[in-house]
Amino acid sequence: MSAARAGGCVLLEGAKRRQGLAVTHKRLNDLVSEVDRNSEHAIVQTILREFPGHSILAEEGSSNPMGDGSGTQWIIDPLDGTTNFLHGFDHFAVSIGVVHDGCLVAGVVFDPVRGHCFEACRGAGAFLNGERLQVANRAGMPEALISTGLPYPTAPDAPSYFRVLHQVWLGCRNVRRPGAAALDLAYVAAGFLDGFFEFALQPWDIAAGALLVQEAGGCVSDLHGGAEYLTHGYIAAATPAVHRDLLCAVQAADIGPAWYRYRPASLDRGLRVSAPGPSASARERNSLETKG
Incomplete structure (x- = not known):
């Protein structure tokens, strides 16, 4: 959670200066900004301070694919919704998944604009800001x-x-x-x-x-x-x-x-x-x- 919040703080600061951000294209219509990279750096550094040997796989290139062999990998999107972010459409988030021995065991999606923190641990349920989540009960x-x-x-x-x-x-x-x-x-x-x-x-x-x-x-x-x-x-x-x-x-x-x-x-x-x-x-x- 601290890693997701670290990335979210970078996104909120970047949102104050959207017009001046450096932006490049990874491919047609696939944008990446300096805020993506800065958020990723903040997230990765927060994780590695506590888990220096863990493997990292992140969208903007931060990687430590082998780690220390512990079998734990962090899968990171530092800014999901980059195009939304750059246009001032405030629907974006930090996403972090944790894999252990090939199994997805934890995940966080943090929306810094609304302060919504969605969290899940395998076998323990899913939560939004501490309140348990349940999918809707639609007939079809x-x-x-x-x-x-x-x-x-x-x-x-x-x-x-x-x-x-x-x-x-x-x-x-x-x-x-x-x-x-x-x-x-x-x-x-x-x-x-x-x-x-x-x-x-x-x-x-x-x-x-x-x-x-x-x-x-x-x-x-x-x-x-x-x-x-x-x-x-x-x-x-x-x-x-x-x-x-x-x-x-x-x-x-x-x-x-x-x-x-x-x-x-x-x-x-x-x-x-x-x-x-x-x-x-x-x-x-x-x-x-x-x-x-």
């Missing part, structure tokens, strides 16, 4: 508010994405595109949203948020219902009933296997994570909801 897609993120115009899987979006839009109450995947997932965990799907994300975009959803009683998978969402970046996360309908929408879109060709750059930078299913506590809650 017709009642659901779904969030997503648009691909870059040149993305090879953009046509497949829009086929899926069309099917989701036809079946749900409405669709939102806020522009920060970590917050979208946190909002699913909190019941503000009922589902989320997106293509070709990186692990730092979704690691913490995925655990939040699971620990709040939701379901997280890749687009075919498997467990490869962290290693391939194609994700569906929702309440149990809405998740089933999301997967049906993907099937109806008939996008085939082409979407699965994406390989996140993080796989070449020492990613140590596997994609486990729901924790025991989440499975138990889902079972109770189904029986009820």
Whole structure:
């Protein structure tokens, strides 16, 4: 938590001088600012002061992929929603996931503007500022508010994405595109949203948020219902009933296997994570909801 707050302080200070920030392009429409890098530095230094041997995998390049061999890795997005931040649209966050021996065990998504701290530990539940979270109790897609993120115009899987979006839009109450995947997932965990799907994300975009959803009683998978969402970046996360309908929408879109060709750059930078299913506590809650 102290690491997320350290990054959040950098973001709030940077927001006061948005117009003068140095900004570069990683690729078309993918921006990175000096605030991204400064936030990452603050987060990493806070972590390494307490855990100097732990492995680090962070969006803007801070890395210590091997660490001391302890098996613990921190997966960091220092500013999820950079474009929002630069435009003064205050929907952005710090996202930090913790992996131990290949299993995602903890996650924090911190929204410094609203002071919202979403936290989860595997098997212990998910919380917003100390209050336990539970996903919404929707009957299915017709009642659901779904969030997503648009691909870059040149993305090879953009046509497949829009086929899926069309099917989701036809079946749900409405669709939102806020522009920060970590917050979208946190909002699913909190019941503000009922589902989320997106293509070709990186692990730092979704690691913490995925655990939040699971620990709040939701379901997280890749687009075919498997467990490869962290290693391939194609994700569906929702309440149990809405998740089933999301997967049906993907099937109806008939996008085939082409979407699965994406390989996140993080796989070449020492990613140590596997994609486990729901924790025991989440499975138990889902079972109770189904029986009820």
